Structures are given as C-alpha cells and as structure tokens.
Amino acid sequence: MSSESHSSLLDAIKGQPKQVWITAFAAVIAFMGIGLVDPILLSIAKGLQATPSEVTLLFSSYLGIQAVAMLVTGAASARFGAKRTVLVGLTLVVVATALCAAAGSIEQLVGLRAVWGLGNAFFIATALSVIVGAATGGQGGAILLYEAALGVGLAVGPLLGALLGSISWRGPFLGTALLMAGALVLCSIFLKSDAHEKRPPIKLLDPFRALGHPGLLRTSIGSALYTAAFFTVLAWSPFVLGWSAVAVGLIFCGWGLCVAVAGVLLAPKLAGRLGERHATVVAVVGYAVLLLVMAVPSKPVLVVGIIASGIVSGLLNTLFTGTAMSISDAPRPVASAGYNFCRWLGGAVAATLVGHVAEWFGSPQAPFVVAAVLCVVAGGLLSIKERKPDPKSVPAEAVLVGEEF
Template sequence: MTGQAAATPDKLDAAVLKIAGVVVLGAIMSILDITVVSVALPTFQTEFDATYAEVAWTMTGYTLALATVIPLSGWAADRFGTKRLYMLALLLFTLGSVLCATADSIEQLVAYRVLQGLGGGMLMPLGMTIMTRAAGPERIGRLMAVLGIPMLLGPIGGPILGGWLIEAASWHWVFLINLPIGAIGLVYAFFALPKDNAESSESFDFIGMLMLSPGLALFLYGVSSLPETGTITATKVWGTMLVGALLVIGFVLYSFKPQHPLLDLRLFRNRNLSVSSISLFVFIIAFMGAGLLFPSYFLQVRGESTLNAGLLMAPQGLGAMLTMPIAGTLADRIPVGRTVPFAMALIAAGFFTFTQVGTDTSYWLLCGSLFVMGLGMGGTMMPIMTSALRTLTSQEVARGSTLVNILQQIGGSIGSAIMSVILTSRLNGSEPIPGLNNPRTGEPITEAGAAIASQHGQQLPVEPSVIQRGLAFVADSFATTFWVGFGLVLLTFIPIAFLPRKRRPAKLGGPAEEGDGRLDTPVMIH
C-alpha cells in the first residue's frame, strides 16, 4: 500500500479527471437543484396558492431526505458496489426531478422532492468515495478543490438558471432540466467508472439505523418548522425536536457497543477531526443560513427579477472560483491553521457590509462585498474538510466523511431556520394597515407586506409614503438578521484557532500523526 501511495502522480492525471467528470456532473445536479429551487419559491406560492411556509417545505423535504440517507450510503457502497449505487442514485434523482415537474399540488411537489433527496443524498458521499479511490491520498487537497467546483457553480449558476427558466419557459423546467443532464450522467458513469469489485460487507447496524435516521429527520423537521410557527413553544417544533433528540442521544450511547456502528463516533477522539468538524459546523450555520437571505434581499427590498437577483449573486461564486484551486494546492503543503483564519477574515469583512443594508445601498458595494466573501469561502470550506480527514487511516476516513456530511446537513438546516425565524419575527412586527386584509386568510396586511407585494408588481390601495415606510422596515429587518449572521461568523474564529498549524512527518508504514498532511495508505471517503 505504501509503495502504491508513493508512486501516485503529484498531479491529477487524465484517468482521474475522466472519473472526476462523472462525479462533478452528479454533484452539480444535486447542489444546483437546491439553489435553482430557492429562487422559484415565490412562483410556487402563486402557482399552488400556498403560503411561504408551505412552499418552503420543497426545500426542507429535500434536506430531510439527504440527512436520512447519508448514514446508509457507506454501508450500501460496500454491499452493492460504488458504481451500481452511484448509477442508482443518479436514476432516482432524475426520476424524482421528472415527477416534480408533473406535480399538481404543493403536497405532491414536496413528496417528489423527498424522492429527489433520497437520490441526491447519496451522490456526494459516493462521489467522494469514487474520487478518493482513484486519486490516492497524496492529492487529497487538489481532489477537494475539484469536488468544490459544484459548490461554486451552485451559487453562480443556480439562481441565474432558475430565474431564466422561470421567466423564459415555466417553473416545470426548473426540474425538467435535470432529465438530459441525468441521462448524460448515467451513460457517462456506465463507461467511465471502474467496474465494481463487490466484497462481503460488514454487518449492517439495523438498531443504529432505527435510531439515527428517524432521529435526525424528526429533529430537523422540528427545527425547519420554526419559521412556520414563529415560536419554539409550538408542539410541532419542540415535540418533534425532543423525540428526535432523544433518538439521537440514544444512538450516541448505543454506538460505542457494536463493533461496526452505523456512525462511528469513536473518531471524535481524533483531535484534528473534532476541531475541524466543529469549525465546519459553526461555519455552515453562519454562512449557509445567512447566504439564503442574500437573494431574498434583492427580490423583496430592491424589487429585482429572479434572473437579476441571480446575476447579482454571481460575484460570490466568481470570488470562490479564484481562490478554491489555490487553497486546494496549499492544503497539500501548508497546515490549514495558517491559511483558514485569513480566509475567514475576508468573509467577515464582506459580511459586515450586509449589516448596513438599506433601501438604496450601492450595488457596486454589495457585489464587491459578495466577491470578497467568495474569495474567503474558496479558502475556507474545502481546506477545513481536508483537515478533518487527513490524519485518519484509510478505514477511518470512510466513516469520518459520513460524519462531516451529516454535520453539514444539520448545520445548514439549523442556520436556515435561525435566520428565517429572526427575519420573520422582525417582519411580523410591522404596523398593520387599517382596513386592508388578506382576502385569502383575512389577516391584516402590514406595511412591510404591502411594500414587498408592491416590489412584485401587485397594486394595493395604499399611499406611496406607506410603501416607503414598509420598504425601510423590511430593509432594517434584513440588516438586523445579518447582524446575527455576522456574530456567528465571528464565533467561527474560536474553533479555527485550534486547527493544526504545524506539519509533522508521517511514520513510514504507520498512521499519519496529528497535523500531518500525508497518509501512507490510500483513503476512501463515503
């Protein structure tokens, strides 16, 4: 094994890049779908005559399915083979996409999005497994940079593509676009991926699955219900969160007993994995949660179209595109504890601008800030993930990546819920307009609600001064929410201060030492 690793070329060769094409294509489908659908939510409200809380479940259902299936992907890959399972995940995702386009109600759409999520949840961890087997341990930093491409195309292409499809065709094409991509991906995977060498898998942890998967789903369901209810005291929120938390706690206590648990929490004894995981978790809560509000500001406060809102978000992805390949190369040579703090400082600097937003804040300033944040994001997320997996043995890395994927899903859901609750509670504090009620619900329309409606072309019998007051209130509500996100970004500096800052040589033929950037055995990521 050691000789094989030593003989691994320093650069990603043509054979690895051919396999990478399959993985990146699948990951693009999964990640792009999240951002494409995010700009379609207002359209879903109109098409299905639903509230924002109801259409938000098209995002939440997808995320719940991801979190539920990720713990199973490692065992399933060993049992059925990565190529077979990857093609099955692509097929499931594509089928779910086509069904979404046929939905006649919001309930059907949410159900089909869950089916999509079951396929999408396996694409990323399986893709990481396939790529790492092909590339070997010496190139894990550059490998992470390649896998970061879909994370760049998501914020760049998703809102732009979604806005254009809705305006040029219809909302159905937000999902139908996945049909040709999925078909190409299946054919490409059949010919490009290496043949499976099925091996007898370790015993499946059914008891762990019955606790962990439902526990995660129930906990995230409760968290995701916060924006709809507006309070944690609602039974729908605290009840499901409590049951979910008890199941997860039960799994934590149980997981140290079996030899092969569904999720190996013993790995957290590795200081490097623990610190990196905490850093990534706090970062995801802060950045991904607030990141969903950036396009909403352009839509609701500035009255931009979905296409223009997507174009205004592009500088963030362009900034990340510049730094992510550099960060991937540096992660193979320099301890991430020396580079990530500088990248986080860029994110904090760019984020601060959004705490000052108003109704007429300069687009040059906002787009410049998004670009700076993108520069920081490109140098933060993938290096932290690399650091989390570097000091594990080949057997441990497979389980370590599963932990990282689950933490990402939980962090993203918690961050989105926190930001949505804060923004919603702020907007609900707006003054109601006397004598003006919502014809569907009968509830009074507030100045903020009238202002947002006017930005989307709805004419209401109110004075222009009321609209201006409402817009100012909405802008202030966004600024307040961004202050919370900014505080969470600053909080991330605490765990990243403990990331490895020294590189020590690995012991030949033995496991890498903490802080070391090399592995002597090929690694496999789930």
C-alpha cells in the same frame, strides 16, 4: 496536512481516467441542485401561494434528509459498491426532479426535495470516494477536482434556474431531470463495476465513533456553523433583494464562479502559506465580517457582499474538506460520513430558521448578523490547538489503525 493536499488545479487535471471525468460531470449537475431554486424562490412563492418560511423549507428538507442519509452512505457503498450506490442516488434524483416539475403544492414540492436530497446524499459522498480512489496525482488533486465540480455546479445552477425559471418555475426542475438522466446513463456505462471487490465492512455507528476524535469533531461543528451562514446567504438574500429570477440568477452565477475560482486556485495557496487550520480560521472570521457588511440595509451593498462572499466560501469549502480528510485516522468513507452529516445539518437548520429569525427580530437584516456570530464561534472552535497524545500512553496497535484521510 501534507503538501500533497496543496496541489494545483493544472496538476489535478492531468492524465485523469475517464471515470473521474464522468463522476465529476455528474457532480457538477448534482451540485447545481443546491442553487437551482435560488432565483425562483419568489416565483415558487407566488405560483404556489406560499410564505417565505414555507419556501425556504425547500432547502431544509433537501439538506436535512441529505445530512441524515450521509450517515448510511459509507455503509451502503461498502456493502453494495460505489458504482451501484452512485446509480441509485442518481436514479432517485432523476425521479424526484421530474416530479418536482409537476408538483401542485408547496407541501408536495418540499417532500420531493427531500427525495432529491436522499439521492444526492448517496451520490455526493460516494462520488468523492470514487474521485479520490480513481484520480491520479494523489488526494490533494482529487479534492481540488471535487471542489471545482462544486463551484461550477453552484455557478451554473442559479443561471439555469434563472433562464428556465423566467419561462416557468417548473422549468428548472425539468431541465435538471434531463441533465441528471444523461449523467445516470454516462455513469452506468463508464464507471467500473466493483461488485466483486473486497471492501472493509462499515457499521452504521462508525461515523459517530469517528466524530469522537476531538479534531474531527471541532472541524465538523465548525463546518456546520459556517454552512449555516452559507445557506443564510443562499436562502435569504433573494427575499431581501426582491428582484426577478434573471437578476438573482446572474448575481448568484457570479457568486458561484467566485466559489469555483477561490476553491481551486486560492485555497491551496492560502493553506500553503498559513497552514490549513490557521487559513480556515482567518477565512471564517473574514466571512463573519463580510456578513456584517451584508447586514447594511442597502441592496447594492448586499449584491457586492453576495458576490464577494463566494470568494470566502470557495476558500472555506476546500479548507474544511481538506482538514476533515486529514485530521483523523478514520477510514475515508467513515470520516466523510460524520463530517458531511454535521456540515449539511447546519445548512438544513439555517434554512429552516432563517425566515423565523427575520420575524423574531423584526428585521430582514437580522439573519446575516446571526450568521456572522455563528462564524465567529466556528473560528473560536478551530483556534483550539489539538493536544498531541503522549506516545507512551498510546498502545502500539492504535497507531496502526485507519488510513490517511
């Protein structure tokens, strides 16, 4: 990856147009939805008389639908334009979150979280393209802004969930609906209309074709394995701790702040020093070690491990995204769709199985050990060196296909 990708956050925020800031603000609120339910998992389980395995389906349905929908976001954006795709996504999120606040059963809540995930898919993938396309200072700075939005959203989400969840588990959903409605209004007013812009057509199968690139495929699978570990921490830790919504919310607020700081400040430095691929391998193996520490049956150790894991997660979120955006010559929306499909699918599978893994092994610490193994496998995949094709064997026209991701 070029040195452009190792921009500093200070460089990234200078002179950005209004639509970049509006999109980033909406992205913060969208990413809040990932950790919003974390502090209130126990409250939801109690209020709706649901088991831990049923409650973790709130992550599974959200992420599963989001992963599948990622495959069509590029085609939708190419056909209807980025602004309309963003607005449709935000509208779905507003409706779903408002209805979540009125859900009467865990089944209804799981179904509405799926609609939420669908809306998020249309928004998140398109928002990255909007930020990259509109931001000044190049792709590297745009990625940092996007990852900063991710980190801030992950930090604020658990805190908001804890504060409103201490009143009622329905409160965080209603609060998110109001914030998302505000983001919807701002995006409808300030995002530039692109209805008449010429956009290259994107077919539904293009993301799968993009994954035919060995480097992008390994990066995507590695990211899926890491994301599975990421959501093991996010979805299972509250059940191991068994603490109040406020306590869990404060812990994951600290975790989210670490994600934000590491993603925008430390990741570019590590990538500049070791190279993006080697930095990713070191970080994902470090995450495996940290997960093994979290498997120690001690709540204070687990709390420290959760917060510390935010530093490594911040590094990996930025490093994986940067690698996926530069490793192949596929157009940005296409490679992003294929990569994000794998990434979020890994989280959906983990959130579905994490409770069952604990039951199968008869230990609440078992999911952390399994997650550590997944990270080791991810590190192995990323360690495989990319074979450069012989220039004589590559047709001249193939060199000109695509754009830098």
